[in-house]
Amino acid sequence: MSKFKKKANTKQDIPTSALPDIIFMLLFFFMVTTVLREVTINVKQRIPDATQLRKLERKSLVSYLYVGEPKKTDQWGTEPRIQANDVFIEPKDVTLWVAQEKDKLNEVERDQITIALKVDKEAKRGLISDIELQLRKANARKLLYSTILEAPE
């Protein structure tokens, strides 16, 4: 009997002191690989995929435009719209928006501004080319069509 009692005395709980370390590792991973949300995207974004992706080196020079069907279709309709900094804008307002974005940059870097267009798959070329025309007028001539990497077959 006494032999059994001694055995029951050993500790039974699993050491969990390493668990916070693991979680912290995950946390740091996410903190490093992600960025804080800046705008709430109000348009549907099914980004097309491509294979020849290029990476942007200077993130500070990039301004984003989102194009797609609004998420609130009862309020905004189903036609694809352009979203810039939380608001919907018309193609003719793009020039003004570019000027505002350029003002945020240093004087020497203003002509290096890159516009990243995040366009929904189903959006039509007509709208996109209207934007492009305005960008040309605003002298923002570096354009990036956001795409995701196509999965290899």
Next chain:
Amino acid sequence: MARNKGRENPEINSSSMADIAFLLLIFFLVTTTIANDKGLLIPLPPDPDQMEDIDIKIPERNLFKIQINSADKMLVEGEPFTADVKEIKQMIKDFVNNNGKDPESSDSPKKAIVSLKTDRGTTQDKFIEVLDNIQAAYYEMYADRAGVTTEQWRKIIDNLKDPDNKRLYDTGRGLTPEGEIEFPMQISIAEPTKIGG
């Protein structure tokens, strides 16, 4: 050793630390996004109002025409194109590297222009798919000339400040001592037509 007998283990209960870390983790998961700053980079032509209105005659043979209509159907060099879009890549390579052999195809890589024309009703998806293949054709030709893989080439052109990269970049594009580029990437994206919508 004997002193420790009969005492509790002096351990701090740290199980709630995991909960706190989880809370932080979930907070970051919710408030952040994984940045997607990759895509197809294209330069836009200058402001149409400020461009001089000169008629540039480009011989038909130096133009590789791709047209897409509002139903996403394609015309390549005037012929309906129903095959896989990926085949365009090889067609463009043949066209650019023709060097005057085939009288229907380009004179030299320097003169070759790939023209992509869409309709206002063409979807962005189709446009990206075709543009991707055109760029792929050029990047593959450049990479071959510089003796690197296509992925390496794309990394090289994204970081031209490195002198090694600059040298490879110049080899790939065939920069002559006079400062001319023998092998430019000339993609012309025409303004969309307004038929259909």
